[in-house]
Amino acid sequence: MKKDYDKLWTLFKSMFVLSACTFGGGFVIVSLMKKKYVEELKWLEEDEMLDVTAITQSAPGPLPVNASVIIGYRIAGVAGSLTAVLGTILPPMIIISIISLFYEQFRTNRYIAAALQVMRAGVAAVIFDVAINLAGNVLKTRRMLYIIMMFTAFIAAYLLDVSAMLVILTCLGIGLADLAVSLRKKRGVTV
Amino acid sequence: MLLLKLFFAFIQVGLFSVGGGYAAIPLIQEQIVNIHRLMTLEEFSDLITVAEMTPGPISINSATFVGMRIAGVPGVLLCTIGCIIPSFCICLTLAHFYYKYRTVSGVQVVLGAMRPAVVALITSAGASILMLGLFQAEIYDVVISDIRVVELGIFAAALFLLRKFKVSAITIILGSGAAGTIIYALMGAI
Numbered sequence: 303m304k305k306d307y308d309k310l311w312t313l314f315k316s317m318f319v320l321s322a323c324t325f326g327g328g329f330v331i332v333s334l335m336k337k338k339y340v341e342e343l344k345w346l347e348e349d350e351m352l353d354v355t356a357i358t359q360s361a362p363g364p365l366p367v368n369a370s371v372i373i374g375y376r377i378a379g380v381a382g383s384l385t386a387v388l389g390t391i392l393p394p395m396i397i398i399s400i401i402s403l404f405y406e407q408f409r410t411n412r413y414i415a416a417a418l419q420v421m422r423a424g425v426a427a428v429i430f431d432v433a434i435n436l437a438g439n440v441l442k443t444r445r446m447l448y449i450i451m452m453f454t455a456f457i458a459a460y461l462l463d464v465s466a467m468l469v470i471l472t473c474l475g476i477g478l479a480d481l482a483v484s485l486r487k488k489r490g491v492t493v
Numbered sequence: 494m495l496l497l498k499l500f501f502a503f504i505q506v507g508l509f510s511v512g513g514g515y516a517a518i519p520l521i522q523e524q525i526v527n528i529h530r531l532m533t534l535e536e537f538s539d540l541i542t543v544a545e546m547t548p549g550p551i552s553i554n555s556a557t558f559v560g561m562r563i564a565g566v567p568g569v570l571l572c573t574i575g576c577i578i579p580s581f582c583i584c585l586t587l588a589h590f591y592y593k594y595r596t597v598s599g600v601q602v603v604l605g606a607m608r609p610a611v612v613a614l615i616t617s618a619g620a621s622i623l624m625l626g627l628f629q630a631e632i633y634d635v636v637i638s639d640i641r642v643v644e645l646g647i648f649a650a651a652l653f654l655l656r657k658f659k660v661s662a663i664t665i666i667l668g669s670g671a672a673g674t675i676i677y678a679l680m681g682a683i
Binding site: 357360366383423440452 | 584585591625652683
């Protein structure tokens with residue numbers, strides 16, 4: 303029982319810190335979660351983290367909240383989900399509640415503006431660090447289909463501005479086709 | 494009554510904002526500015542600016558901001574809870590089925606095809622943020638000579654520290670903000 307509480311506390315603490323430091327969109331927090339839960343705590347496998355990201359992206363609602371629900375569920379069931387979500391939403395709630403009282407000063411502060419601009423370089427470095435490892439693993443599968451899909455999806459999302467959800471749903475379609483082909487092949491062999 | 498109205502408005506925001514942060518903005522505007530007139534358009538654009546400058550998902554940020562301005566702390570709680578109820582229920586269901594069936598080999602084939610896409614999306618998000626950091630512009634508006642040398646140096650140093658010394662991501666993010674601000678202050682640019 304003691305161990306369960308420890309786990310929930312670690313879950314809450316890590317979600318709180320990640321959420322408090324995540325400037326930028328949902329994929330920033332996914333990169334941070336991957337580092338934390340896959341590499342550091344080894345609670346999740348890398349493939350699992352990618353699956354969770356695909357699921358969160360196709361469900362409605364804010365991506366960090368969705369990811370917390372699923373990761374929390376994996377670690378400690380429904381109690382884990384609640385704990386993880388609480389950790390994720392508390393920092394923005396506290397920060398915005400305070401700022402909403404004097405947002406004019408905050409918005410026009412030049413030091414804050416400068417720090418936020420430079421922070422983007424650091425955030426980009428974190429995402430690239432994670433992306434290099436992930437892309438390396440896709441290349442290591444040596445499956446031409448996956449490698450082509452990765453590059454095509456990048457071009458679609460980044461250069462052609464196709465929405466993330468459409469990219470994922472298209473790949474879901476390709477996955478289903480892939481499944482149909484492999485099932486047919488298997489049947490061909492056994493008959 | 495007003496609180497209930499807010500609560501249901503944010504349930505709708507949470508339920509229909511499919512596809513991440515920026516997809517939620519027009520929905521919030523629709524509910525808060527156009528339908529319920531709880532905020533003016535000007536206040537709303539201030540909200541978007543502030544939400545971009547602070548950590549956390551934009552819909553949670555706006556739920557908190559709207560709740561605080563209209564009804565104080567109870568407003569914050571009700572708006573935020575309303576906003577996450579739909580995702581909580583939907584994702585819990587999805588998580589349940591995912592963990593029940595993920596080892597089935599057919600499911601593995603389908604999930605396997607979605608993983609390269611997720612890698613591409615993460616990389617794409619990184620590339621967008623990098624362009625904003627280095628050029629303060631999106632990819633098609635980049636002017637090479639506008640490159641910001643301080644940010645380029647910080648990006649290179651940060652990537653080196655992450656890969657070579659496995660420095661924690663949080664340290665990198667906060668450290669880059671602090672280092673950059675100090676550099677710009679010393680250069681007299683702030």
